[in-house]
Amino acid sequence: MNDDHLLRYSRHILLDDVGIEGQQRLIDSHVLVVGAGGLGSPVALYLAASGVGHITIADHDEVDLTNLQRQIAHTTARVGQLKVESAAQAMLALNPEVRVTTLAHRLDAAHLNALLPTVTVVVDCSDNFETRQAVNAACVKHTVPLVSGAALRMDGQLAVYDARDEQSPCYACIFPPGHVPEEAQCATMGVLAPLVGVIGTMQAMETVKLITGMGSRLTGRLQMLDGRGMAWSEVRLQRNASCPVCGGKH
Helix, strand or coil: CHHHHHHCCHHCCCCCHHHHHHHHHHCCCCEEEEECCCCHHHHHHHHHHHCCCCCECCCEEECHHHHHHCCCCCCHCCCCCCCHHHHHHHHCCCCCCCCCEECCCCCCHHHHHHHHHHCEEEECCCHHHHHHHHHHHHHHHHHCCCCEEEEEEEEEEEEEEEECCCCCHHHHHHCCCCCCCCCCCCCCCCCCCCHHHHHHHHHHHHHHHHHHCCCCCCCEEEEECCCCCCEEEEEEECCCCCCCCCCCCC
């Protein structure tokens, strides 16, 4: 860690829970962010600001005018640009020392299996069930922690699935891959702009905690936010021994 690092990250280093060692872990880490939209924007920006050394961000979509109500990594001038390229510009403007890899395509099992052996934490900011299941399966296979978030209308969800922990459920324990829900997206149902910021920022915080060694106490807990009433509720999650994804792993 050089003098510029010591100055840039001084407010982290002052924290007993982070310190120089924790900040060095951030610098040495590689985080995969799946999705560069409403959740992915605050995740990517806060991870870049926090000093995560290598961030890979994946999204196949382009910036649209309707995105700008909530997707704060993008700007009006970048409408029509690939979201991953737009997000990379915002991240590097904030912290030019971060290495950003952009993947402008959907991630399938082959892509994930090639990528995850180098990844410290995966942050799922996607908006479709198929991608969430593929990401979860790869995280279980490669024993990589997964920080999952979702937001729609005025409701948000947050959970951590840590395949390193034998007691931790995986995403498929709670949402079985064979039970495909009806897709609900903000394009048709709407979403309150700051809600994605709240959930995405918390995803970034859990990611930083996992990397620095603080750990995450959200493992095995699904937190749900009622944005209208500003009330959090929580469901305790248990691993499903017959889960088709993680059931035979432990």
